[in-house]
Amino acid sequence: MSVAAATEPVLAVRDLHTHFFTKTGTVRAVNGVSFSIYPGEIVGLVGESGCGKSVTAMSILGLVDAPGRVVNGTIAFDGRDMRKMSGGQLRRVRGHEIAMIFQNPIGALNPVFSVGRQLVEAIRTHQRVSRREAYRQAVGLLERVGIPDPEQRLPQYPHQFSGGMAQRVVIAMALANRPKLLIADEPTTALDVTIQAQIIDLLAELNQEFGMAVLHITHNMALVAESCARTIVMYGGKIAESGQTDVVFDDPKHPYTQALLGSVPDLDQPEQIIDPLEGFPPDITREWTGCEFEPRCSQRFEQCSVENPLLREVAAGHAVRCHLYPAAS
Amino acid sequence: MILRSGAAAVAGGVGAAALAACGEAEVVEKTVTVTVTEVKEVVKEVPVETVVTKEVVKEVPVETVVTKEVIKEVPVVEVREVEVEKVVTQEKVVEVEVEKVVTQEKVVEVMAENPKADSLVIALPVTQRVDDLDGSQVYEFQTKIHAFSTSESLLLYDYQTQTLKPRLAESWEVAPDATSVTFTLREGVTWHNGDPFTPEDVVFNFNRIFRDDDPYHAEGTFYYNGFAQPFYDSTEVLDARTVRVNLNKPDALAAEKFGALDSSYMAHPPSVMEHGNREYSTDPDKYVGTGPYIPVELRPAELVRMVRNENWWGPKPDFDELIFRLFPGGSAGADARVNALLAGEVDVALYTPATRRNDLFRAPGIGAKWYPNFVLVYFYINHTFPLFQDHRVRQAVARSFDRVSYHEATSGPTVVPWGRFWFPGSPYLNDSAELDYDPAQVESLMQDAGFSKGGDGVWANGDMRAEFKIQYRGDPGSPPDQETFWMQGLNDLGFSVELEAWDPAIGADFENGPYAQQNLHVGGWGVGVFLGDPAFAYQRWTAGDDFARSYMDNAEMNQLYQDILVEADAANRTAKVHRMQEIAAEQVAWIPNTVATLGAAWREEKVTNVTSGATQYSYPWLYKVAPV
């Protein structure tokens, strides 16, 4: 999988800051995040809710709602800076080169339009094809994502679909224009466990088949372990740790990562006591002088409350933001 | 010549009396007889087109566009009217004139003679059936003005002098035993379609109006003809100009009832027979009357439009066209009528509310007046209530109400405070029969009745204290100002008076409501008068009448009332009526309060005076064009 590292990244995010300017203060939802995704690679972006992972995704697409705004950083997609693009240019990228799927598939489909109409719309927004051709493609797409009787299903409305089926529709819509990058924001969270696996398998298959990169955003470490080549762990709007999935899972460095992994029930060892992380996510309306994780950290020491640590590489491709790991030689 | 003077008498009589009633004597002497002759000459000399051209000169060309629209609608009437065809030719002239406006200076001078005589828009309230052109079918109590311009009765009751005037009949005579009335018809009267008006037409109409079994019985007259119907027997033609109505029991007021009752209007027999009452009365195309204006358009609840009848028997009406713009009746629409007048949308507003008097008085170019209306407003006083069994106590209570001060302070010129028993200006009025405010007399009346003031300042005679209630219908929390004012006056003069509120919904319940004998002390009521018929109002002073809520029982009064019903001689009847008023004042048949008023306002550039506002009903053909 490290083959991908040799080529140019499809997406390179550098020092991304996305803040929300609310009446009660500035919420620094994303506060200096840098990462890259290479063609054909599946990257997992994990963390608790509120850690900034979804905002990161929305920032990439330029879809942060007011009062939020990307205040700093570059988002280079395929060598082009997304932040410098006009609205029109952005819209040509969205849904075409970068597609996105959401946590709640039923909610992501407009309830008042038929599934077919929404699929056709996705196709015709970016391809100059006739309605009939688009419809034909839509049938093919539904077939591909494993929906039986696609011709019958197309005129139906979202509320007539189960959650799993709806997510397949959403995926079909995302695939419609063969994107280079698929951002999947908690694609299985709202689904039954059995369905979850099917969707993950589907995503993996499609990744293989179309060679598209996937940024898989989730709070579920198990899913990351199962499907992602690389893992990025976020905490308090910053990256806590990143690296190859097997490395991060086998040898988690950051106390937060360790705590996260500790809180995943291991099916092989049902007797193991789960050690949930205590405390609450950090208050990100203020600028932290020390480490954001320090109040909850079991391994904290003096420096942690004084100095905000930097993300340092502890091994090739494995970076950690923690004072426990001073700069590697 | 006789015809003309008759008509002039109507016009002059009504107009002059209207002014006199309001204390403005200056204009009273205006003679109309002369005007009539002049008007006739004008008709012959002034070609139709000059009138129109004048409009063009004076007003903005945009106006002429409006005139064109009118013309396009008129051809509907062309089958019937020669005049209509003349109107059509007018239009061609208008179009030519617009282009030549500046050069035609001579024409302008000719036209200056009669400046705004083109059309008059009258704002009229309608609460009830609005789409009637036939006076005999009109349902409206007060505002059937448009129908009175298209149809006519044999006689006209002049509310100002409270006397009868000739109309389609030029004279009348009630038999000495009051069992019949003979009408002599005016010569040369024609229907709008040119048919002559004949005695046979009168027979047809009286049977139609007063006989339930008549195939053309007019339903709309249900309650108006109720006043005359019980007396009606038959109508016969005596000769080519005379008809006689035979009664089945004597009625001294037969001439008023059959000649001038609001249902006794003449409809064109062939048209009624062809179209039926309803269509005849509601479709201008099917309507044929005798009146001074000919209806051309009727939009229910919106407007009635009519044009001058050039062949009318009377003086030439001043306006080419009358438009009645219909407003909701009652208080709804009253403000709207005033607004429309102030905005110049209408030229005359009738039934203007007292609340807008200041707006109207202040507005430049607007004339406004409140004319006495023939409704007496009064309070009942229950003669059988123990305290009120002595007529001196009743008089004392009646003389405690300072109506002049009260109405001057509150209503100003829109109300006529009135302490007498008949209307101002009437020959029936006995001016010495009054119950005016007089505190000194209250004192002596109470003493005469054996009362003296106790320690608390309240009159008492043994166990009987001068204690009672003034009753009103309405909300207990907000008593009417007038009753409150009177109560305070009474309390100041040594009475112990309280107000008592009654639910308006049960007000009309005469068995258990506020007017029931066991409940009534003193309470307000009012009476309208039809045809100035004294009997109708005086019925209230007799024992046993449904509306006689004072529960007065005076043998002489009862007898006098029976007598005036059959007293055909006018002088004798007047004498008896005067006597009745004396009894009413002595016995306090009721406590007079005011004569109600009706407001009218007009644009002075258009009309000089709205004389007709002074009558209960209005006759717009009597409106005078403003002098230049």
Added chain:
Amino acid sequence: MSRYIARRLLSIIPLLIAVSIIVFAMSKALPGDPVEIFLRQADISNPEIVAAMKDKYGLNDPLPNQYWTWLTLMFRGDMGESILRGEPVAELLFRGMRNTFSVATASVVLVVVVGWTMGVVAAVVHNRGWHQAITRFLAQAPVLMLSIPGFGIAVFMVLAFGVTLGWLPTSGVSNPRSGEDDILDLAKHLILPTIGLALASVGGNWRLARNTMIEILREDYIRMAHAKGLPLWRVYFVHGLRTTLVPLLTSAGLLFGSLLTGSFILEYIFAWPGIGLMMVESTVSRDVPVVMGGTMLIAIMYLFINLVVDILYAFVDPRVRYA
């Protein structure tokens, strides 16, 4: 869909029967005898006339007979004759309803054109994070409209634009000098009453449209629409507005229904010969045939409008159709 419509149509029948019974009972419960009240206004007390009139209007028959007679006649379009006006009730009501209908329609159009548009604009402006002053103005203006009583504005407008400035007619449905079918003239007469009648509803719908649309613009399918790269107008006016329409349609439908019952106050101020004025006058003077016919007509119209709204609702929102 046709089955849905048929079902809704059938569901109206028992409602209509219930309404007819209530209307009939109500007319009998009104205090005061209509004939006597009517005749007293005319100062007539002759018991023979009272009896004859009662007989004429069938008021001496047993109640179930009266009800049945009334119901069968009404379904043949014969609602009797007005006691007060002597006119066929059907004609009276048609005339009143026609005038009420024109101003109600104009009001709903105003609500839709101004209220909805401004609401949607306000939501979009809010969503796109425009300057605070604009956003706040667009949020507060409807509250202001809602808080000003319509009749106050109406009286002011009549005096200002009618009497003082003379720009617009002060009252009535037509200028007597204009032709009968002059639409332009009617439009001129409609302006002030419509504003007076609809101002609060414009505010209400503006606020409703804004709030609904803001909610909807937070929905995932709007993000999805953006993420699909749809042009903004498609996101807002196809995906956003279409779902916003569901509550708005209900609101406008109910508004239309209630406007069709006539607004007494506005009709009073503008001397507008509509059904509201007619019903109040008829009720006060106990003109029972008009009260009964009018109440039935209003109920039928209301039910019918509701039906139309339900059907539109089903058109706009497929979830209703398949429920």
